[in-house]
Amino acid sequence: MRKYQQLLLITLILLVIFTPFSFANDLILSDKLVLKYQTPKLITHTQNSLIIKYPDWWFAHEILDAQRMYPGIDLSDNLYNFINAIFDESFRSKLPENLVNLSIEQAQAFGVTPDNVTKKHINEASIISVYDEKQNRGDIYIFEERMIHHIDTSCTNSTFKSIIDSIKAR
Amino acid sequence: MDLYERENLQDFLVSLFGNQAQSWPMNEKVFNLTFELVAESTACSSAMDVVPRPLPYGANPFTWLKKQVRGAFIRRLNENKEQYVVCLRAAAVRMVRRFQMAAQGI
Numbered sequence: 213m214r215k216y217q218q219l220l221l222i223t224l225i226l227l228v229i230f231t232p233f234s235f236a237n238d239l240i241l242s243d244k245l246v247l248k249y250q251t252p253k254l255i256t257h258t259q260n261s262l263i264i265k266y267p268d269w270w271f272a273h274e275i276l277d278a279q280r281m282y283p284g285i286d287l288s289d290n291l292y293n294f295i296n297a298i299f300d301e302s303f304r305s306k307l308p309e310n311l312v313n314l315s316i317e318q319a320q321a322f323g324v325t326p327d328n329v330t331k332k333h334i335n336e337a338s339i340i341s342v343y344d345e346k347q348n349r350g351d352i353y354i355f356e357e358r359m360i361h362h363i364d365t366s367c368t369n370s371t372f373k374s375i376i377d378s379i380k381a382r
Numbered sequence: 383m384d385l386y387e388r389e390n391l392q393d394f395l396v397s398l399f400g401n402q403a404q405s406w407p408m409n410e411k412v413f414n415l416t417f418e419l420v421a422e423s424t425a426c427s428s429a430m431d432v433v434p435r436p437l438p439y440g441a442n443p444f445t446w447l448k449k450q451v452r453g454a455f456i457r458r459l460n461e462n463k464e465q466y467v468v469c470l471r472a473a474a475v476r477m478v479r480r481f482q483m484a485a486q487g488i
Contacts, residue, residue: 258485270479272482321473322476
């Protein structure tokens with residue numbers, strides 16, 4: 213019995229040490245989605261984003277504003293296709309030519325390659341993301357019926373995957 | 383930075399990031415991020431013509447550049463902002479959060 217208790221204790225200690233995330237807080241993204249996040253060092257709010265900062269990494273959330281993403285460009289009629297076109301060339305045929313070029317520029321800036329884009333679904337929401345190993349940063353776009361969320365982060369690849377896994381249905 | 387440099391830098395960043403940059407303090411961190419943004423963009427290389435290169439690894443651009451060069455760099459950005467906004471807009475989306483954090487002093 214004593215050996216069993218010691219084994220259990222060691223297992224618990226190892227779990228605490230090696231679990232990169234312990235999600236204690238809820239960031240409500242919408243009526244249908246929540247992002248679980250660990251207690252940060254600090255949180256700051258800017259004009260259009262919420263930044264959650266830890267000692268050696270951070271992530272930020274914003275709701276995309278089609279009229280403010282780029283200076284002088286209104287994406288209102290094309291936002292869904294434009295964001296998808298950053299990651300998926302097949303969407304570029306649905307865009308006007310100037311936005312095709314911009315989607316290519318943005319893909320290059322995000323370091324998009326055929327191998328570093330992931331997609332998943334949570335009920336009706338779809339998530340598309342890219343992690344750029346060279347810059348240790350990633351971008352996550354969450355498409356919901358009424359809005360598109362953007363989460364950007366500077367962190368390790370494993371933390372990036374943990375952030376995606378921490379987006380849950382409510 | 384003197385008043386003239388701060389005004390030029392702020393005008394340029396407002397063109398690139400929109401009105402949010404109106405509330406950003408124009409300080410060393412914000413200058414260094416602007417320098418990094420331009421230096422990393424091969425499409426905007428003409429802005430770097432006024433800057434002696436290569437920048438030593440790990441050097442702080444704000445302190446490494448002589449005041450006249452720093453002023454000329456900022457002035458060139460602002461005087462040609464329509465051109466630079468086009469070639470930096472995608473990289474700006476990638477870096478905006480770092481600017482926001484610098485503006486918040488974190």
